Amino acid sequence: MTTSEFAPGLLPLREELLRHGNNHSSSTHAWEALADGIDWHQPTSSACWLASARTVSVVIPARQVGYSLPTALDALDAQHHKHEFEVIVVDDASTDDTAHVAARHRVVDRLVRLPQRMGAATARNVGTALATGQTVLYLDGDMVIPPHVITDVATRATDTSVLVGFRHNLRYEVHSQDPAILGRIPNLAADHRVVWRPPPNTTLPYSGITLPEPLDGRPLDDTHDFIDLGYGQSYYDWDLPRMVVTALVAVPRAAVLDVGGFDPDFGRLGWGMEDTYLGACLIAAGLLVIPLRQAVGFHLDPPDAAEQWQHKLAGWPHTLARYRDLLELPVPRGRTHAFTASMSELLTHCEGRP
Template sequence: MTTTTPSRGRRRAPSRIERAAGRAAALQRPRVLLALLLLLALTCVMLLDGYLRAEVGGDQRVRTGASASDVPDDILDGGPILTFRGGQATTVSVPDKTIALTFDDGPDATWTPKVLEILEKYDVPGTFFLVGSMVARYPDIVQDMVEQGNEVGVHTFTHVDLSYQSESRVTREIEQTQLALAGAAGITTTLFRAPYSSQTDAIDNYSWPVYEKLGQDGYTSVFIDTDSDDWKRPGVSKIVEWATPEDGEGASVLFHDAGGERSQTIEALPKYIEKMKAAGYTFTTISGVMAAQQPAGGPDAGRAGTADALQAAHHKATGTTLYEGKALVAAVAVAEWTVPALSAGLVVVGVAVMGRFGMMLVLARRHHRQRNRRRFTWGPPVTGPVSVIVPAYNEKECMANTLRSLARSTHPIEIIVVDDGSTDGTAEIAESLGLPNVRVLRQANAGKPAALNNGVRNARYDIVVMMDGDTVFEPDTVRQLVQPFADPDVGAVAGNAKVGNRRTLIGAWQHIEYVMGFNLDRRMYDLLRCMPTIPGAIGAFRREAVLQVGGMSDDTLAEDTDITIALHRAGRRVVYQEHARAWTEAPGSLKQLWSQRYRWSYGTMQALWKHRGSLTDRGPSGRFGRVGMPLVVLFQVVTPLFAPLIDVFTAYSMIFIDFRAALLAWLAVLGVQLLCAAYAFRLDREKYRYLLMMPLQQLAYRQMMYLVLIHSCVTALTGGRLRWQKLKRTGEVGTPAGTG
C-alpha cells in the first residue's frame, strides 16, 4: 500500500468552495417554497376555472312539491315583482299592455350578442338575469349590454338553487356576482332572480326565507307571469304563442339567452316583438315597471319611460367593490387562457410519456436480445489490469465494505482511494485494511471532480473504473465492465447500478426507479448511440479519452453527465453493460433523497446548457446533439416538469367531474407503467414483489421527484450553484449477495 501525505491541521477556515456552497445552500429553502407556490398557483387557477363552470361546489338539486304554509297568501297570489320596502313584503304587477322582457342564464358568447342586436334593432330594452361566473368570463358582453340601455340582475354565481344552501353560501353567491358585475360594467344591481324559479305561487317554505333575507338586504326578487319555454325548443311559433299574455294583460316574460342551443329563440324574438307592438304593447325593464307603478307624488313619480327609470336598479360600483371586481375579472381571464393551454400541453405530455414507454419497451427488448446472443462479442477478451478510482469524502461507514468487495475482483486491478479532505478517518480506514494493490492519495477538500482527476493522473493503466465510496462491486463486476473496450470505438462504459438498501419503503421506491427508469433508459440510449450519463456509482473510461476532453469538470453538479456528453462530442462511443452490477447505498431519508435528486436534476440541466453547442455539431460526433439532446430535454426535463399537472387534473376530475372515468384513466396509465416495470425487472432478473410498492410510489414518491425538478428549474432561472454534497451513509450495503 502506498500513501501520499499532505499537511493536515486539526481545524481550518472554510475554503472558498465551502463558503460558496454554504451561501448557495442557504438559498434553497426560498426556492423550494417558490416551486411549491408555483404548483399551488396553477392548482388555484384550475379550481377557479372549475368553479366558474359550476364544477367545484356546484349543486344542481331543485326543490319540488314543498309546502308554502309560511308564505303570505297575498304574495302567492301577487305580481311577479317582490319587494320589501319598509320591511313589508309587497308584490308589483306589470301594467296592462306592457311587457317586461327578461332573459335568464347569460351571458353567452354566441347567443347573447344576437339577442342584443335584435333588441337594439327594435329599440326594445330587456332585463337580463346574469350568472356571475358567466359575467366574469364574458365581461365585454355585459358592458355592451348595460351601455345599450338594458338592465341586469343577479342570477347567482354558479346557477345553484339557493333553497338548499346555507346562509353563508347564499351571501357568497350574491356577493361574487356583484363583484363580477362591478368588474365587467362598473355597476352593482338590486335585482335578483333565483335559478329554477317561476311564478310567485311556486314560492315555498324552503325558498321564502331566502327571499326574505335578500329583501332585507335591499334586493327586489323578480318572477314571471308568462314563460316562453324556449329552452324546450318547441318551435318558433310555439315560443311566440307561449310568450304572449292573455287579454291584453301585462307580463314579465321569460326567454333564455344562454344555457343551451338558442337558435329558435333568436328566430322567435323578432316575430314576438313585432306581434306585441302590433297589438299595442310597450316594452320596459323591471325598474320601468316599478317606476310606472309608483303612487302619484312618490319618489320616482314621473320617471317612467325615462332612461333613468329603465336602469334604476343599477348603482355605480366604487371603492373596494370596483377594484375587487376588476381583480376577479382579470383572474378569470388568466384562468380562461391558462387552463385550455395547459390542457393542450398535457395532451402533448401524455403522448410523449406513452411514446417514451413504447420506445423503452421496444428498444430495451432489442438491446437485451442483441447483447445476450450466444455469438455476440465485443472482440478479444480484455484481460489486462485496470485502475479503479474511489473518490471519498467522510466515507468511514462504507469504505471498508467498498474496498473488500474490490479485493474479491476476478479481474486484475489497482485501487486508488482519493481522500478529499475527509475529517472522519476515511483514509486511515483504507490504510488499516492491509489490502494489496491499494494506494491512498490525500488532497485538500476540492470536490469530487478534482478527486477523480487526481486519480486519473495517478492511474497506472489505460482503462480506469470510477465508483462511489458507498458502492460495492460483485467479484465479476470489473471484468464484465471492461469487456466492451475490446471495441476500439468504445470510449466509456456505463454499468448497472442497483439499490442495495432496498428493504425500507424509500429504498424500495428507488429500487423500482433504478431498474425501470435508469436501466431501461440506458438500454434505449445505448441502441440510439446517445447515452447521456455514465453513473457515478459504476463507470469505466479509456484514460486517454478522459484526458482528451479535459478530465472531470466542476462546471456542473453532474460531472458524470458532463463528461459523458463531452466524450460523445469528441467522437467516442458510450455503451451500457447490463451484466456489470454495482450495489449502491441510496438515500435513506426524504431530506437526503431531495438533496441528491436536486443535485442530479439541476446538474443535468447545467450539463445540457453547457453542451448546447452539440445541437450544431456535425458528423458522427454530432449524433448526441441530433438525437440525445432532444430526447433528454423532452423526457428528463419537459415531460416531468408538466407531469404534476396530470396528477392535479386527475385529482380534480375525480373530486369534481367524473370520479369513475378519471380513476379508470389513472389505472390505465398505472397499468402501462407496471407492464414496463415488470419487463425491466424480468430483464434484470429482479424479484417482482417490489412492484407491489409501485401504486404507492406513483401517489407519493413520484410527486416528490416532480417537486425536485420544479425546484431545479426555479434555481436554474434564478441562478445559484452548489458543490459536491455529502449524504449521510450507514454502511448497510455489505455483500452484493444480500439483495433481499
C-alpha cells in the same frame, strides 16, 4: 475554460452530439464472436479471453463513506480477475474514518487526501491523473460490485467505448444488518435507467417535460441497450449523456485526458451533472456508450440518506444550469497536457501514500 482550450472551428457541444449515433451492435457482436459463445451481457469467468484484457485502474472518490468503504473495498479484493489491477482512493477531505479505512486495506494501492473539500469531479480527476491503466473504472465508495465485474470490464473495454454499469440501492437499515452482503446478487431492475416510474403531472427537471399519466418506463430495453439514443434522440427525460453515471462506469483514460477530465465547477456548485458532461464530451469525441447488464452493484445508502438526497436535489438546478451552459461551448479537445499540469500542481498540496 478559455477559448484557447477548445479546438478551433468546432460546433457547440449541443450540436456536435446531433452528429453521433450510438449503434454499438458491430462492437458487441464482434466481441461475442471472439469470446467463444459468451454473451456480451454474461458474467465473465476469470479464464475467459484474458489474452486481450486491458489494464484497469479503479478510481474511487471518497467523501464521508466510512460506513460503506470497507465493504466496497472487500468486494474489490474478492474480484476473480487474474491480472493485476490498481485501486486508487481519493479522499475528499472527509472528517470520518474514510482515510483510515482506505489506508489500512490491502487492496488499495494509492490513497490521496485532498487539502480541502473540492467535490467528486476533482477527486476523480486526481485519481485519473495518477492512474496507470488503459481503462479507468470509476466506482463510488458506496458501491459493492460482484466478483466478475473487473474481468467483464477488462475483456470488453476499448479505446472507443464507455462501458456503463448499474446500481441497486439498499437502505442503510438493510445493508448494515447484513454481514453476507458480498454473497447477495443485485437486481438490474432496481436501477432507474432500467425500470423508471416518474411522477405524473410533475415537471421533470432534466428535460422540462410533464407526463400526464403514470408511466412504466423501460429505458434500457426500449432504447435497445441505448442504441436508439444516438443523434440527439431521447427517451422521455433520458438522453445518452445522462446514461453515463459514474457510480460504476469504465472509460478509456486517454480519452478522458484529451477532453480535460471532469469539470471541477460542478463540485463547487452542488451535486450531479459532472458525469453527464463528461459523457457528452466523450460521445462528441466519437465514443460509444455500451451497457453491461451483468455489471450491477449494490449502492449502500448512508444512515441519513433522505436528508442527503434533499440536499443534493437542492443543488441540482445550479449544476444543471452549468451543464446547459457548457453545451453551448465547443467540445474540449487536446487538453491532456493542461490537465496533467493542473493535477500535478494540485497533488503538491495533497496528502497521500505512494
